[in-house]
Amino acid sequence: xxxxxxxxxxxxxxxxxxxxxxxxxxxxxxxxxxxxxxxxxxxxxxxxxxxxxxxxxxxxxxxxxxxxxxxxxxxxxxxxxxxxxxxxxxxxxxxxxxxxxxxxxxxxxxxxxxxxxxxxxxxxxxxxxxxxxxxxxxxxxxxxxxxxxxxxxxxxxxxxxxxxxxxxxxxxxxxxxxxxxxxxxxxxxxxxxxxxxxxxxxxxxxxxxxxxxxxxxxxxxxxxxxxxxxxxxxxxxxxxxxxxxxxxxxxxxxxxxxxxxxxxxxxxxxxxxxxxxxxxxxxxxx
DNA sequence: AGATCTACCTGGTTGC
DNA sequence: TGCAACCAGGTAGATC
Numbered sequence: 637x638x639x640x641x642x643x644x645x646x647x648x649x650x651x652x653x654x655x656x657x658x659x660x661x662x663x664x665x666x667x668x669x670x671x672x673x674x675x676x677x678x679x680x681x682x683x684x685x686x687x688x689x690x691x692x693x694x695x696x697x698x699x700x701x702x703x704x705x706x707x708x709x710x711x712x713x714x715x716x717x718x719x720x721x722x723x724x725x726x727x728x729x730x731x732x733x734x735x736x737x738x739x740x741x742x743x744x745x746x747x748x749x750x751x752x753x754x755x756x757x758x759x760x761x762x763x764x765x766x767x768x769x770x771x772x773x774x775x776x777x778x779x780x781x782x783x784x785x786x787x788x789x790x791x792x793x794x795x796x797x798x799x800x801x802x803x804x805x806x807x808x809x810x811x812x813x814x815x816x817x818x819x820x821x822x823x824x825x826x827x828x829x830x831x832x833x834x835x836x837x838x839x840x841x842x843x844x845x846x847x848x849x850x851x852x853x854x855x856x857x858x859x860x861x862x863x864x865x866x867x868x869x870x871x872x873x874x875x876x877x878x879x880x881x882x883x884x885x886x887x888x889x890x891x892x893x894x895x896x897x898x899x900x901x902x903x904x905x906x907x908x909x910x911x912x913x914x915x916x917x918x919x920x921x922x
Numbered sequence: 923a924g925a926t927c928t929a930c931c932t933g934g935t936t937g938c
Numbered sequence: 939t940g941c942a943a944c945c946a947g948g949t950a951g952a953t954c
Contacts, residue, residue, distance in 0.1 A: 637947065668930095692948080720948055722932085737932095756931040758948070774949080799924070808949080816947065865934085865946080905926075906947065 638719040640782070640813030641856035642867050642875065643694050646725055647687040649860075650750075650870035653727030654696065657744035658683045666757060669739040672772065674763035676740065678712045691778050691812030693718055694725065695764075707766060714764045717752060722866045723759030726751050755866065779811045782849055790846040797834030801845070801918075803904035804834055814849070816906050817862055817884045822849040824883045829915045830908050836918025855880070883909040 638646070662676045670676055682698040689695060697714035700707055707713050717725060730747035740752035740761055752761060762768065769775055780789070793810050794801065804810050805819040814822075823830050825848035828841060837845075856862060861875030864885070868874060878885075882892055887900030891911040900909050 639948095718948085720931095721946075754931095755933070756946095758931065803925090806948085907945085 637721055637815055637817065637864060638723065638861075638867055639692060639815035639818055640689070641818070641853055641859075641877065642861035643689050643692050643719065643813075644857050645861045645875065646719070646870050647689045647694055649873075650694075650696075650725055650727065651687045653748070653870060654684045654744070654750060655686060656683060657746060657748065659742050660745050661743040662741070664740050664761075665734060666739040666754075668757055669752065669754075669759075669761055670763075671760040672762040672768050674712065674765060674768055676761065676763060678763050679715055679742070682712060689813075690775075691781070691808055692815070693775075697764075709767045710765050712763055712765050716762045716764055718759050718762075720754070720756070720758035720760075722756045723752065723754040724866065724868055725870050726753065726868075726872060727870055774808075777809045779807070779809050782811055782813060782846075783853060785811075785846075787843045787846045791839050791842040794834040794837065794842055795839070799834060800830065800903060801828060801832045801834055801837060802830035802906075802908060805849075806904055806906065813853075816908075817864075817881075818849065818852055818856070820884045820909055821852045821882060824910060824915060825852060827914055827916065829917045830903050830910050832916075832918040838918075841918065883911065885909070 659679050659682055662679050664670050664676050685697050685699045687696055694717040695714060701711060728749040728751055732749060734741055734751060735753060737753045737755045738751045739754050742750040794804055797804055802819050802823060805814045822845060826845040828845055856877040859875055859877040860869055861867060862878040863874035864878055883898055886898050887909045889898055891898055891914060894913050896911055896913040898909050899912050900907060
């Protein structure tokens, strides 16, 4: 499941495959792959400037049509991809034929290609313009980036909030890019029970969570992400961070710190694994 | 406002 | 072996 480190890895591995290439063909191969007001065909003729990430969104900005002017309200400025559960972006040589799960294809001026594959069709692409972004609620309400957030600001996001800390971490409007894997892993590393209410966690505990989250995200990026099932880099390589999971996918096994049996429950509608001994509920009981 | 549920999907795993 | 039921989970939308 591509979360922040996986999307970051795709952005980095995709860059040398697409940078400065002009799009000569773009076709949607599945009726539900596009979202938003602009059709995919609007990207034809544009040249890719770089790749980037915002939350779990992969961004592919274009070189401005008129570099000396600010882009107009309707000028196409790039394309965004949300990989959701099983989305993948792969660079391919000329002539490679789309697979059964290929939802979108672009061909560049050197005949190399970019495929968006997505077995479960949850993912999507959205052509961007200033107006398209203004009308995009998900984009407009996306919370701050965890890797560039100061500890004090991080604490402020959760202080006084009633909801379970795991639900807060998964809420993209509160903080962008965290999914089920890194929510569970960072809570374990910080010694916080996933059901703790935000308001019951002391600033010190929340600062610990900030350090734990930044740590797991950075370590995962260094390992090219976590390959649970289908995730791969843009070059088709698997990540390695799944080999270091402390809790995710390890329900019923023993805690690596204290050998207690890890518990698996449902929280915020998601499978949640934690150590009942190492992870304690908030200490600030009112 | 927040909590909880369902829909969207399909391949892999589990259970009978 | 065969097949049905279940599970994975990010986000939107509905309901209470």
